[in-house]
Amino acid sequence: MVFYYSGTGNSKYAAEKLLAVAGGELVSIADCVKNETFEFTPAVGEIVGFVFPVYCYTVPMTVQDFARKLKINTDREVYSFAVATCGATTGSALRTFNKLFPVSAMFGLPMVDNYIPFLDAVPTESEAEEILSNSDIILDDIIYNLSHRQSGDLNRYEGKGSKFISLIAGKGYANRRPTSDFSSNDKCVGCGLCESICPTSSVKVIDGKAVWTEQNCDLCFGCLHRCPNEAINYKNKTQGKGRYINPRIKL
């Protein structure tokens, strides 16, 4: 079974690929937290995997919450893994996850960076394709390691000085989560997609417009990237920069 969390599809794409080696079902972490489902029993021979994006060198809040509460019911030893997808470097996200829910093996997986406040623009289709083709090579290597039941911290993308940067980055994540930084403009038609996909139920359609009703969110950027009208922005840092959804899966 593979538990996944994904704002723009990268982690879901990787989770679907990894399911072939893990066996069992693909389980949405956001749905589990919403439904308060935290107990699972893997079948004999099944691997338990986790795939999630790195946010500011750490683990998305909903994934942290899930990892703290998760109970895997089994009296056998179960091989397990965590894969953190990222734009470039994971920082200490995997080690943070491992403290909350210890796993047998950990891997970083660079994919397309969806944190557009720090970018000039999202990559073009062909640039994204090139990045994702490289991700596929790394993913094949992860699958090889999993099928040989390799153990330990096998992450090659932690980045230099990550222990120090991660200390600051954790705070950076907390500071960036207030939903007051999100807004919807005149292009919002109140279709409700943002409301239906938000992992923390932080955005609602009220009087035909997207409005953030919770103080904080996970900062997955799913609402912003997946809005069909590009009506959602973050501060003044995302206007005119394009939007990204992993082109290899249907979300």
Ligand SMILES: Cc1cc2nc3c(=O)[nH]c(=O)nc-3n(C[C@H](O)[C@H](O)[C@H](O)COP(=O)(O)O)c2cc1C
């Ligand atoms: C709020 C936020 C913070 C991010 N921080 C990092 C980071 O510290 N390092 C990094 O390499 N990528 C970072 N990223 C990029 C994502 O980890 C990366 O694009 C990931 O594959 C997105 O996965 P998803 O498509 O499953 O949501 C960040 C993205 C967001 C939205």
